[in-house]
Every structure is written in C-alpha cells, then in structure tokens.
Amino acid sequence: MTRSIRGSRRAAVLLPGIAAAAGLLLSGCGAGQISETANKVPSIQGVNLQAGNGAYGVRSVLVGYPGVEGYRAGDDAVLNAVFYNDSPNPVTVTVTSSDAAEVVLTTVRAATSPSPTGSPSPTASPSPEESPEGSPSPEGSPSPSPTGSPATEPARIVIPPLSYVQLNTEGERVLQLLGLNKTRHAGENITLTFDFGGGDTITSLAPIAVPLTPAPPPSPIVERHTEYEGEGSH
Numbered sequence: 001m002t003r004s005i006r007g008s009r010r011a012a013v014l015l016p017g018i019a020a021a022a023g024l025l026l027s028g029c030g031a032g033q034i035s036e037t038a039n040k041v042p043s044i045q046g047v048n049l050q051a052g053n054g055a056y057g058v059r060s061v062l063v064g065y066p067g068v069e070g071y072r073a074g075d076d077a078v079l080n081a082v083f084y085n086d087s088p089n090p091v092t093v094t095v096t097s098s099d100a101a102e103v104v105l106t107t108v109r110a111a112t113s114p115s116p117t118g119s120p121s122p123t124a125s126p127s128p129e130e131s132p133e134g135s136p137s138p139e140g141s142p143s144p145s146p147t148g149s150p151a152t153e154p155a156r157i158v159i160p161p162l163s164y165v166q167l168n169t170e171g172e173r174v175l176q177l178l179g180l181n182k183t184r185h186a187g188e189n190i191t192l193t194f195d196f197g198g199g200d201t202i203t204s205l206a207p208i209a210v211p212l213t214p215a216p217p218p219s220p221i222v223e224r225h226t227e228y229e230g231e232g233s234h
Contacts, residue, residue: 045060046062046207047204047205048060051202052196057083057084058081061079061206062208063177064077064079070184070185071185073182075179076178077176080168081168083165085163087162090158090159091159093159094155095155095175095193096192096195097190099190100177100178101178101179103177105152105155105173105176107173108174177190186211187210192205
C-alpha cells in the first residue's frame with residue numbers, strides 16, 4: 001500500500017516536469033521560426049531615399065523596363081517615383097540626371113472640349129451638298145485622337161505640406177528621362193539628383209526595372225519537305 005502511494009506521488013511529480021520541458025522545446029522551435037521569418041524582407045524593385053533629416057523622401061524610384069533589347073543611346077525612359085513631404089510647408093523638388101540630356105514632367109490631357117451642359121459635344125459631319133469641292137469625304141477623314149498632344153516642362157514637382165505626389169505611367173503626369181547618353185539594359189543603374197532646396201539634395205543610383213516573368217522562349221523552327229505529285233511514287 002505504501003509503495004503504490006509513493007509511486008503515484010512520484011508519477012505526479014514527473015508528469016508536470018515532462019510537460020514543462022516539452023512546452024519549452026515547442027516554444028523554442030516556434031521562436032526560432034518566427035524570428036527567422038521576421039528577418040526576411042521581400043525584394044521590391046526601386047530605391048527609397050530621404051533628405052532634410054527625414055522631412056522629405058523619395059520612394060520606389062525605378063526606371064521603366066526597356067524591353068529585351070534595352071535602351072539605346074538617345075532613347076527616352078519613364079521614371080517612377082513617389083515624393084513625400086512630412087514638413088508643415090510646401091516644397092518643390094527638382095529632378096535632374098547626369099545620364100540623360102534632360103528630365104521633364106510630361107502632362108497628357110483629353111482633347112475633347114466640354115459643351116455648356118458639361119458633356120463633350122460631338123462634331124457634326126457635313127452633308128455631301130455642304131462639303132467643299134475637293135475636300136475628303138467623312139469616311140476618309142482621320143478620326144480625332146482621344147488624347148491631346150503632351151505638354152512638357154522642367155521636372156519641378158510641388159509637394160503640399162504633409163502630403164505626397166505619385167508619378168508613374170498610370171497617371172496624367174509622367175517623369176521622363178530624355179536622351180539617355182548611352183546604351184542601358186535591365187538591371188543597370190541611372191544616376192538621379194533630387195534637389196529639395198535649402199541645401200537638401202540627394203544624388204543616388206536608380207535601378208532599371210527587370211521583367212517580373214522570364215521572356216518566352218523562341219518558337220521552334222519546323223522544317224517542311226514538299227514534293228510534286230507523282231514524285232517518289234511508283
């Protein structure tokens with residue numbers, strides 16, 4: 001009777017100890033996995049820059065993908081960037097590059113003119129009697145372009161206080177590098193300078209985008225052999 005009581009007491013003492021050791025092992029493994037995952041940073045194209053002791057910033061600076069053949073000397077390129085202003089005053093940033101002839105801000109707007117009611121007014125086609133002699137027919141006349149001619153200006157971007165300005169290929173305003181000075185390929189860098197005024201200037205390398213998916217393989221060459229009727233037949 002005494003032995004069974006002692007044995008049960010010893011088992012009662014050992015079981016909590018085993019459970020605690022198992023808990024420590026599991027927590028140790030879990031902690032290692034969590035910390036390892038937390039240290040991994042996803043690879044995102046583009047660079048992030050700061051100026052003015054963190055008051056100004058340029059993020060996701062990336063030159064557009066040039067295609068498989070890359071940019072040739074004299075080509076133009078699109079520059080994607082997001083400009084931040086964490087100060088209480090507006091600021092103007094000027095963008096230049098030593099690797100291009102000029103950096104400009106291009107604006108493209110619709111060419112349709114609104115009617116007094118607010119909707120674009122269509123242009124009436126003249127009747128055959130009203131058409132002047134020798135003028136092309138309505139069927140042969142070119143249709144108007146949905147967008148107007150782009151307007152370019154020096155790359156000076158005004159950022160409101162405590163706000164940001166995003167410029168990329170999806171918006172109406174696009175930053176462009178005009179006249180690259182030499183051949184460039186995906187994965188290489190282009191030098192850019194961002195001047196916020198007051199001595200707050202950043203000069204950095206901006207990467208040229210690489211494709212997110214590999215280029216498709218070339219189509220296989222299929223050789224076909226033809227013969228005239230009766231040739232080769234017996």
